Amino acid sequence: MERLQLIGKLAVVTGLLLTLTGCWGRHELNDLAIVLGLGVDQAGDEIKVTAQVVIPSGVSSNQNKISAAPVTVFNATAPTLFEAIRKLTVSSPRIAFLSHIRVLVFGEQFAREKGIGEVLDGMMRDPRVRPDYYVTVARRTTAESVLSVLSMLEKIPADKLYKSLDASATTWAPTTTVNADRLMEDMIGPGHSAVVAGVEIRGNRGGINSNNNLTGVKPEAQLVMNGLGVFRKDKLIGWLSEVESKGYNYIRDQVDSTMGHIRCEEDKGYIALNTLRSNTKIKTTMNAQSKPQFHVKVETVSVIASVECKQRIGSMDAITAMEKKGSEQTNKLMREAVNTVFRKYKVDIFGFGQELEHKYPKQWAKLKDNWEEQLKDLNIQYDTKFMIKRVGTLDDSFLKQIKE
Template sequence: MNKSFRLIVCIAFLLPLLTGCWDRQELNELGIMLGLGVDKDGDLIKVSAQVVVPNEVSSKSGGGNGTPVTLYEASAPTLFEAIQKLTETSPRRIFMAHIRVLVFGEEYARKEGIYDVMEALMREPTARPDYYVMVARNTTASKVLDVLTPLENIPAEKLFNSLDVSAKTWSPTTTVTGDQLIEYMLTPGIQPVITGVEVVGNLARSGSKDNIGTIKSPARLNSTGLSIFKKDKLVGWLTEDESKGYNYIRDNVVSTVSHMPCRKGGNVTFKALRTKTQRKAKVINDQPVIHIKLKNVSSIGAVECGIRIGSMKTLKELEKDSEERLIDLMEKSVNSVRRKFHIDIFGFGQEVYHADPKFFKKIEKDWDQYFENLDVKYEANVQIKRVGTLDDSFKEDLKE
């Protein structure tokens, strides 16, 4: 009897704790947002939400004649007011847990700064910070999210996958997630850098099915260059070569393809197989010095000049020339940023802090001035491990 009584009492105490799925949300009541755009609308924030149309992407329904996504827009004084205001036009509550890309319009990033939006999204428990952040170059985020794309039905998914693949195979681009961006903005000794995206072609047809109904789409989304921020405001853009130099210094290059002029004319194409960059700082007589050491393993992709690839002497010459080219890329990127923007995007300040925290604390407020005259030493080591399936080129053996 006592055992039964105790069991009943335990159950009575436990029942109120078993509340079930108190916060459940039915899928047919939610609008799944995959792309979020932020623009300036006078004194307001304009939000663009790229939302999936379930019937058009469902394999069971077979899809219809409409587009796989739709775009809702609203403006308000703050981000979440604008997102909530989307329900004026959306029949479903916007669900933010699956955001793939966050796109800032260039005007908004320059004039308003992006910190308030990033902090609001970090506070929101339903928004995971693993989305990629991008800047709409020479256009608005709304126009970027209003482009239908081939191969990937959902444009936000295309932007995410395209940037992810490009960052791993093409050195001028890089990925930045929401939590990484917040870290860059708050960490002393480094300023944020974000990849840009632009709309190329005929904007008038970008949001209709005409854009994916031809072999060559009238309007396309292209990743283009790296945008530089000072604190949370956009201040400018890097060129393609400057972006390459930045990514080599930051150890962001996984694999890429590049060419180099031959000594007697023509070009040799290299495929980077592995790249590793180390940055170290020393403080000598109250003056910081940065040492950059890059190791690169490459293969020969193509030979468009009359050189003997099978010769060890030729390979050594190519390795030496490639080392000089990589050093030149990094050096020009650093010098250009110093001359045009006067801020440290390379994280040299972080390296100084790691080497001598007390010294960096003393100069932290004046770090940008130290960066202007910072002594940076470059070293590159290139090894050519493969020459492809051919040795010497047979171009000179072609018959008349």
């Protein structure tokens, strides 16, 4: 009896093994081209894809030759994104492997004219592509050009872009990071439009795709984060300046730390302030006429980084006066950002509509169809509590004693 039971179990196990298909989609590592940066440009009515692929020997620790490029780029053009990606094999000896993408770069012309929605939809639909890569727009240039610039500190340019965005977003208020998940939510969410960080090429454009970028003290061409691109639905419609980008990030509670300044009272110098942390809350209410009101409340904590003038800072009265200036300046940043976006672009990138929907869904249902027309008349109040906790290791600056 036991023998029959054992035979029966073996038969079941054998049957189950026959149903297993194994790794049907398996590829050998040597057959794959690891793509870390993907660029999308316009090519007439088609899509031009640029893939920045790692060259293993170029990033190997035992590779001492500076002339060995760490990456190469391949291009292909087709009517759809994944046709172009598959078509890369015409010039690449390996199959493009997209699971490790760090940055997705759109050319400015493509973002303005075609829109980024269809490409994002394709990328999000592919289960092999993780949506944690950063999305950016190549400002005044193409995605292909951006992905062709070699960098000094980071061997892989796509890695450089990713880390530059990360570092800048946490230490410099005008910059922000947007991954694919958040970008999709911003584009389809009610009462909210998307923004994407811009990257541009500065310096000698002859340095693009040149090893001269790796052999000199100063690179011929550099990739620089510059401004935030404003979108209506999935199309780029304009750019925020550095000041406006800073105001936007304060309203969106996306300022971790940053550096700024206020003017001195006695002369034309500046007092540099290092913002250690910032917190923003938006309170939404309805007035007697059933119109929405928004109260943007910001709390920041800063320390004095430098005093480039003769102003005395060692007293509580001086600290209070500086805190008042800092509050007024932060309020001005936010107000100018809102006025520019609402009057020039007529979209809500700040999420006021989103706040209204969460707090007053019935009122939002009545207002949402004409929300963009109502933006310029919104009642928004700004209130910044600007706190200076430390003045550094010096009280008053010694500049007054050494300058006439």
